[in-house]
Amino acid sequence: MLDSLIQGILLGGYYAVLAAGLSLMFGVVRFINLAHGDMAVLGALGSLWLVQSAGVVVPLAIVITLIGMAALGWLMQRFIFERALAGGFLIPILTTIGLGAALQNGMFAAFGSNTQSLGAHIGNLSWSSWQLPGGIIVGQLPVYMFATAVLVLGSLHLLLTRTAFGRAVRSTSTDAEAASLCGVDPRKVHRWAAAIAVALAGLAGIFLAMRAQVTPFSGPMMLIFAFEAVVIGGIGSLRGTLIGGIVLGVVQALGALISPQISILAGHLVFLAVLGWRLMHVAASERGGWRAALKAVFNKPDLSRSQA
């Protein structure tokens, strides 16, 4: 039980990194990239290819992958998403579904369906562990990954809150037109936000490749996990994203105690519960808060009677 809790928290770091990219795109560029998970898989398979076929050492492969993914994000924003966003709310959704299908099947065609893992290339790190007092065993790799996740999200938080670039990003996300009146080029901000978002997806993909098997079709599930973490944690804050990731990780780890099938389902259900609660809350506050909403519900029969 405690063991699962710790594993879940550590897993949450991975989900938070995955979710942060999605959240950044949604918050700043204002659309949900439905190919986000597939981009993560591209990062995973890209780094695997670098290590296995090009013979690059793992740390260098990670650096190359991250830079490559950032460049890809910038280019996609420049050449695909910018155009899609000009076409209303339908077009970005349609475009990114198409992109997801193209990426999944393209990667399947290029890399084959073999499930692959970086685990074999990182030496004893993939199975080394520490023994904590109380007989709890914690894997070193999950701890390093969690630490990296917190470090990355922390620096991103500082970047967004403490720097001129961060202010430009936040102003654009609040009101792009007003930002342009301050001399900020919203399109440039969007491109850099996309670069960071896709690099984060790539990092999450590398994490996944280290701790598990990756297939070209893992992307949709990763998108769903990312979205769940974003919604559970609340859109618009990196701390929330980290909490959302941890909650999702813990729920899945506890669910896995019962059965592997329950693990994923438990995540979905918690997500749906949070979303449902939030939507109900919104609906209630539109009617003047919980009390007024309940009153309205109970008074309805009286109203119709008095009208009749």
Place this chain on the structure above:
Amino acid sequence: MTPAQTLPMAASDRRLLVLVGIVLLALVTLPWLGSALIVDKLIYLFILVMFAVMWNLLAGYAGLVSVGQQAFIGLGGYALVRLVEAGLPPFPTIFLAAALTGVVAWALSWFMLRMKAGEFAVATWVIAETIRSIVMFDPIVQGETGTSLLALNAYDPDLRRMVLYLLSLGSMVVMVGGTWVLLQRRIGAESQAIRDDEDAAASIGISTFQVKQRIYIIASVGCALAGALWLASAITFQPRTSFGVQWSVFMLFMVLVGGIGTFIGPILGALLFFALQEIFGDFGAWYLAGIGIVAILFALYLPRGLVGLWLDRGRDEPLSLRKRLRLRE
């Protein structure tokens, strides 16, 4: 304006309808003449047309871009398997399965329709995954393994094929015709108003939730019916296939390429998609990747699809509902 144009339907449209009638008549007689292979392929084509028309109703007319209609495709199939397992006769049960799925859609609608745009899209997908996970707990489904509609093997293969063919053809005609009728009624104009600007639609007194809910339920029942028919023709029920997101990609492709928000577009798109699958289907993953790329290109450069291309040449949209709605006002 000549008087002829103020009639409810343009002459070219009436000619088109006569042609459609002849084609339908030919299709009805086909199973007595055509080979088993052709009949099977046509069943698939009819199912694709149903998917496309239903998704267009949802996304093109009500602005509800769903990536999770596979929830209802899968549920329709699953309900069929479950009910037949319980001893019901397979063919009538296809319709019962669709109706039961409609109840699920009704229940989900209260929750789903409170979301907007991208949020709605991903949430529909999560719902599909959730339902798949739950269905996989059913002992007869055996997790990933799936199950078969063995009861259908009791029928003579030719008879089974013929019945399925006629059921699919009939369902398609009812769905396409029903959409035509539906969109000419008040709800057609209301749903488009909601798609274009929900707040404005609400401000002129349209009960936006109710309109969206009706369309959502109709589209879900339609997908469930097509899904149950597909399962009856494929026999094997596998959760990953029946609840697969590929259905959404196919629907999106057909509707987008044909012309989203037009009546004839999705039907054209389904025909084209069917043809592409026949020609390039053997290329497997590369073909599917190509489908994705074509979808991106259409979304970016030809968002109104092939019908839009036709309109750009200054021609009238065949079987346009827009024109007729304007005439009624």
Place this chain on the structure above:
Amino acid sequence: MTSAQKPALTLTDLVGRHGQLQAIKGLSLTVEPNEVLAVIGANGAGKTTLMRMIAGLHPVAEGGILLHGAPVTTMPAHERVKAGIALSPEGRRLFGDMTVAENLMIAAENGRKGDWTLSTVCDAFPQLTPLLGRLAGGLSGGQRQAVAIGRALISNPSVILLDEVSLGLSPAAVEGLYESLAGLKGQVTLIVVEQDLTRAMGFASRLICIAEGVLELDGTPATLSRQQITDAYFGIHKAEEPSHA
């Protein structure tokens, strides 16, 4: 000829559309450097569209805009800020989830460099100093307008456009703002959209009136009569002129 001698702003036959509708119908205007111009007109006359066109937020369908003699017609808004145009838009459009200091810093960091900095802006608008650490979303109307004007000023523009300066503000807040604005006279070209005619005539050195997208009236407060202005405001033409409707 140096740029200082050229008109600060030259609009030539400017046309702006909202879909099929023409909001600005061939408007020409020349504004001299350091002029204080008040723009008046009824709601829907096209004042805000004109401001947005000058700032680069609304596309110019026809005609051209020169800033100190250099064309800016197709320049995006953020580049016009760097060329020296700043707009404090209708509704202020502050970044509500950021502090006042951050709101000002964004414009300082991305606009032109010059004499206006956080400290000089706070000297000119002393009411800003105690607000710097507060979130812009929680300010009163007058405070928000002061921040918006400060945000326009801090990008060191040569032309400042202020849309709907006193809309929704208390008389005391309006008074305070105009006192501060008066200090800017002579340093920068000021174009102010003002609904309050008395205020506009008292503050500006020149006054124009727009009705239905057309320049109806152009003159100085000293030469224009109230009757002339009221007629122009409602688009009432002299009897011999044919109606354009």
